[in-house]
Amino acid sequence: MEQKDIEQTLVLIKPDALKNSLTGYVLSQLSEFHTGLRFAGAKIVHVSTMLASEHYAEHRGKFFFPSLLEYIQGKLHYPNDPWRRRVVAIVYQGPKAISKVREISGPTDPHVARDTRPGCIRSLGTIEQVKDAEGKVLGNRMDNLIHASANPGDAEREIKLWFRPADVPPAMHPYPTATSSEHFYFRDGKLFADYAPGRICVVAPGDLTWKTDLDVLQSILKGEKSALTVEAVVAKYLINEQAEGV
Numbered sequence: 749m750e751q752k753d754i755e756q757t758l759v760l761i762k763p764d765a766l767k768n769s770l771t772g773y774v775l776s777q778l779s780e781f782h783t784g785l786r787f788a789g790a791k792i793v794h795v796s797t798m799l800a801s802e803h804y805a806e807h808r809g810k811f812f813f814p815s816l817l818e819y820i821q822g823k824l825h826y827p828n829d830p831w832r833r834r835v836v837a838i839v840y841q842g843p844k845a846i847s848k849v850r851e852i853s854g855p856t857d858p859h860v861a862r863d864t865r866p867g868c869i870r871s872l873g874t875i876e877q878v879k880d881a882e883g884k885v886l887g888n889r890m891d892n893l894i895h896a897s898a899n900p901g902d903a904e905r906e907i908k909l910w911f912r913p914a915d916v917p918p919a920m921h922p923y924p925t926a927t928s929s930e931h932f933y934f935r936d937g938k939l940f941a942d943y944a945p946g947r948i949c950v951v952a953p954g955d956l957t958w959k960t961d962l963d964v965l966q967s968i969l970k971g972e973k974s975a976l977t978v979e980a981v982v983a984k985y986l987i988n989e990q991a992e993g994v
């Protein structure tokens with residue numbers, strides 16, 4: 749397969765889409781018949797604070813960031829039903845996967861989407877006010893039903909953040925993999941080589957990882973500078989392991 753044919757992108761069907769029963773609609777819009785894209789991976793994810801804040805790391809510090817984390821974690825759409833807080837995470841593969849899915853999703857702002865691209869997925873989204881603890885309006889949050897990777901760099905970071913190699917059929921692996929020969933344990937923001945009560949094993953000998961993940965884990969254990977934070981690597985290994993807020 750040529751490189752251009754195996755381009756992959758991450759899609760998240762966000763909690764507002766699930767709440768409004770738009771999952772089937774979104775999947776139809778993205779179907780192979782419409783887009784020429786194929787599923788490479790799919791999972792239902794209860795989104796942890798760690799995963800949410802790594803996914804939206806570029807927006808840290810912005811006024812809408814705390815609200816965005818609550819939104820993607822389903823806390824706003826399912827305040828009383830924590831067990832319903834999920835997103836559907838999908839990897840799509842095929843020619844121009846990234847730009848095709850962005851195109852069908854439409855502009856970030858649902859009002860702009862309605863005005864300029866009627867019929868796109870995000871034209872069905874809503875704008876909600878973001879308030880501080882005292883009730884003062886800080887600005888707007890955009891509940892826009894779908895996340896789609898914006899460019900090849902984001903797609904790589906995001907696919908590796910949400911999916912392990914074993915979540916994707918081997919012939920569809922988009923990035924190099926490596927098999928670990930060591931144990932890596934995680935607790936309270938720190939990485940360890942040995943087990944102690946309360947430490948969670950994130951990678952064991954024989955586990956298949958993205959090669960870049962293994963490089964980062966090894967660097968962190970050695971106390972060297974690493975390309976990513978420990979959270980950016982371990983968040984995926986903790987997916988659906990802990991139920992936050994249930």
Ligand code: CDP
Pocket residue numbers: 812816855856888889890891892895896898
């Ligand atoms: O999702 P996209 O890449 O189009 O937009 P972004 O600028 O990377 O922002 C990520 C997400 O944050 C958006 O999809 C919105 O849900 C939310 N957002 C917001 O609520 N208010 C903003 N002013 C900007 C983004």
Ligand code: MG
Pocket residue numbers: 898
């Ligand atoms: Mg973005």
